[in-house]
Amino acid sequence: xxxxxxxxxxxxxxxxxxxxxxxxxxxxxxxxxxxxxxxxxxxxxxxxxxxxxxxxxxxxxxxxxxxxxxxxxxxxxxxxxxxxxxxxxxxxxxxxxxxxxxxxxxxxxxxxxxxxxxxxxxxxxxxxxxxxxxxxxxxxxxxxxxxxxxxxxxxxxxxxxxxxxxxxxxxxxxxxxxxxxxxxxxxxxxxxxxxxxxxxxxxxxxxxxxxxxxxxxxxxxxxxxxxxxxxxxxxxxxxxxxxxxxxxxxxxxxxxxxxxxxxxxxxxxxxxxxxxxxxxxxxxxxxxxxxxxxxxxxxxxxxxxxxxxxxxxxxxxxxxxxxxxxxxxxxxxxxxxxxxxxxxxxxxxxxxxxxxxxxxxxxxxxxxxxxxxxxxxxxxxxxxxxxxxxxxxxxxxxxxxxxxxxxxxxxxxxxxxxxxxxxxxxxxxxxxxx
Numbered sequence: 001x002x003x004x005x006x007x008x009x010x011x012x013x014x015x016x017x018x019x020x021x022x023x024x025x026x027x028x029x030x031x032x033x034x035x036x037x038x039x040x041x042x043x044x045x046x047x048x049x050x051x052x053x054x055x056x057x058x059x060x061x062x063x064x065x066x067x068x069x070x071x072x073x074x075x076x077x078x079x080x081x082x083x084x085x086x087x088x089x090x091x092x093x094x095x096x097x098x099x100x101x102x103x104x105x106x107x108x109x110x111x112x113x114x115x116x117x118x119x120x121x122x123x124x125x126x127x128x129x130x131x132x133x134x135x136x137x138x139x140x141x142x143x144x145x146x147x148x149x150x151x152x153x154x155x156x157x158x159x160x161x162x163x164x165x166x167x168x169x170x171x172x173x174x175x176x177x178x179x180x181x182x183x184x185x186x187x188x189x190x191x192x193x194x195x196x197x198x199x200x201x202x203x204x205x206x207x208x209x210x211x212x213x214x215x216x217x218x219x220x221x222x223x224x225x226x227x228x229x230x231x232x233x234x235x236x237x238x239x240x241x242x243x244x245x246x247x248x249x250x251x252x253x254x255x256x257x258x259x260x261x262x263x264x265x266x267x268x269x270x271x272x273x274x275x276x277x278x279x280x281x282x283x284x285x286x287x288x289x290x291x292x293x294x295x296x297x298x299x300x301x302x303x304x305x306x307x308x309x310x311x312x313x314x315x316x317x318x319x320x321x322x323x324x325x326x327x328x329x330x331x332x333x334x335x336x337x338x339x340x341x342x343x344x345x346x347x348x349x350x351x352x353x354x355x356x357x358x359x360x361x362x363x364x365x366x367x368x369x370x371x372x373x374x375x376x377x378x379x380x381x382x383x384x385x386x387x388x389x390x391x392x393x394x395x396x397x398x399x400x401x402x403x404x405x406x407x408x409x410x411x412x413x414x415x416x417x418x419x420x421x422x423x424x425x426x427x428x429x430x431x432x433x434x
Contacts, residue, residue, distance in 0.1 A: 327393025
């Protein structure tokens with residue numbers, strides 16, 4: 001390419017560009033180096049150019065990106081080496097990354113929301129997570145992982161096998177088996193199950209997930225009348241088909257300042273293999289962050305859940321707590337058992353969170369204040385859903401930015417409570433309302 005510049009005036013020029021197209025180049029061979037464990041066939045699945053194809057810069061860059069997204073290489077380089085006029089070799093050099101990963105996390109939690117500023121008076125205990133991952137198994141970019149969690153209210157162990165292809169199709173696949181035990185406000189349960197999940201990117205920032213699973217659940221305790229639940233204290237089984245659509249256009253996953261997140265999940269528990277559950281439920285979540293001016297941000301989070309059929313109590317919708325409706329304690333929003341006054345969940349739910357975040361001190365840019373308003377309720381049946389029965393809560397809080405999301409301190413007042421009028425609930429947690 002050459003450029004001809006001709007001055008026309010003091011501040012005016014005429015530019016002429018002459019472009020000569022180069023000769024077409026054909027890929028003669030694809031040479032792979034640096035792979036010690038990874039199979040050649042695994043790498044070639046991600047390479048867009050084949051011997052005999054016309055060389056394309058776009059295809060080379062896409063191939064490099066696909067190899068990097070496998071997550072098993074610390075470095076990927078692709079070079080074009082001319083071997084004769086009109087012919088070249090593609091030389092792909094990879095450097096395999098560390099195959100073993102182990103992680104340990106330790107924190108503290110309270111079984112219920114803090115009731116005073118003296119946190120040691122709130123039944124604190126350790127919360128731990130341990131994780132081990134072995135990657136690039138069999139040289140096919142697959143990985144196996146073991147994750148365990150232990151806390152006051154939940155215990156969980158999950159073994160997963162993840163691979164980038166499903167019967168040769170370019171589709172991320174995850175096979176899992178798990179054991180878990182969780183104590184909720186009005187019930188507790190043990191559950192074990194297996195699942196198969198396939199993930200497929202549709203467009204940029206959009207992901208489709210499909211899951212098939214089987215689980216067996218046993219209630220460990222019940223603080224409400226047995227007449228309030230469909231399956232009482234007997235074990236029940238679930239054969240599940242779930243489809244999820246996720247669209248994430250936030251500028252930051254942990255500390256977003258603008259953009260939106262949308263997820264739609266539909267679950268169908270069909271009574272196959274003599275399983276007891278037979279229900280259909282859909283859950284929609286939408287979150288949007290609006291930067292108003294510098295350091296002033298307004299966010300909206302909306303959740304809608306609808307269900308029908310025979311839904312055991314662990315499958316129902318619950319709300320309340322630091323990450324949903326802050327005017328009530330965890331799970332406490334919605335219908336209650338008349339004898340114990342414990343929540344029983346419902347088949348319909350709506351919660352809206354509105355929050356304005358603003359700077360406090362110029363010397364502490366990571367510290368911010370917030371005011372918020374929450375609106376919503378949980379209903380026993382879909383036919384009882386009524387916007388005039390929504391409850392409201394308002395409050396204020398502090399936010400401190402961390403790499404894992406904001407550390408949040410909130411004080412919330414339920415605007416419709418008759419028993420707690422004027423007395424706020426206090427929440428301390430990490431992460432956005434999500």
